[in-house]
Amino acid sequence: MKRNPKDIKKIVRDGYAKAVTQKASCCSSSSCCGSTDQAKNISKKVGYSDAEMNAVPEGANLGFGCGNPVALASLKEGDIVLDLGSGAGFDAFLAAQRVGKTGRVIGVDMTPEMLEKARANAKKGNYTNVEFKLGEIEKLPVNNSSVDVIISNCVINLSPDKEQVFKEAFRVLKPGGRLMVSDLVLVKELPDAIKESVEAYVGCLAGAIGKGEYLELIAMAGFQDVKVISESSYPVDAMFDNLEGAQDAVASIKVSAVKR
Secondary structure (H helix, E strand, O other): OOOOHHHHHHHHHHHHHHHHHOOOOOOOOOOOOOOHHHHHHHHHHOOOOHHHHHOOOOOOOOOOOOOOHHHHOOOOOOOEEEEEOOOOOHHHHHHHHHHOOOOEEEEEEOOHHHHHHHHHHHHHOOOOOEEEEEOEOOEOOOOOOOEEEEEEEOOHHHOOOHHHHHHHHHHHEEEEEEEEEEEEEEOOOOOHHHHOOHHHHHOOOOOOOEHHHHHHHHHHOOOEEEEEEEEEEOOHHHHOOOOOOOOOOEEEEEEEEEOO
C-alpha cells in the first residue's frame, strides 16, 4: 500500500517531535539514538571527529545523521549555507564555525519541536550567525539564488517528493553554488513489510530510493558534476529490530553537485 505524501510527512514530523521531546529512540531498537553517548557513537561511525562533536552545544547532536556533509562542503569565510532538515542544529553549528561572522547559516526544518530545540541550542552556544526557519524542504522559505552551499544529512530520503526537493535546492543556490549531502539510498529492493513500516519511515529507510534514481533526480534538477564522494554499507540490522531481508540493501552515500 502506497502512503499518501501528507501521511508520510505527518509520520515523520510526529516521529521526530517525539524523539526530541521525549528523548525517545528514532528507531525501534534501543541501540539507535537516545542518549548523548549513543548519539556520539553513531556520529563517530558516520564521519564526525571528536573535536566536531565537542564543538557544539550539548543536545545539538541527536545522532540522526548518516554522514558528515560539513566535512564535504569545503566551507569558507563569508559563505551563506542552507541546511535542509536542520534538526537540533548539529551541522548548522559546525557550518557556522567555518563561515565565521561574515557568513550565515540558515536551517530549515518542518518540526516545530526541533526548531525550538535548535533555537535554544543557538542561544546556549551564543551563535549569532545562525537562524532556524520553519518550512518544508519541498518549498523552501528562501529567496532565489541566495545561497552558496546547501548541506543535508539523512533527510532528503524522508521526503515523498525528492524531485521537488532538488528543484528547490537548485532554485535557491547562486550560480556556482554547491550541493553537499549525506543520505541513504537503496542498492537492492526492500521487502514490502519494511516499505510500509512507520518506524522504518521515521528511521530513514522506507523512503529511500535506488542510488541511480537518486543521482538522476539531482541531474534532472539542473545540477552538473554530480559525484558520489564516498559510499558505505549502512548497518540496518544494528539500528532496527525485525528487518529480515534488508541486510545489505541500504547504503550511505555522500554526494556533491554544482549549479553552473
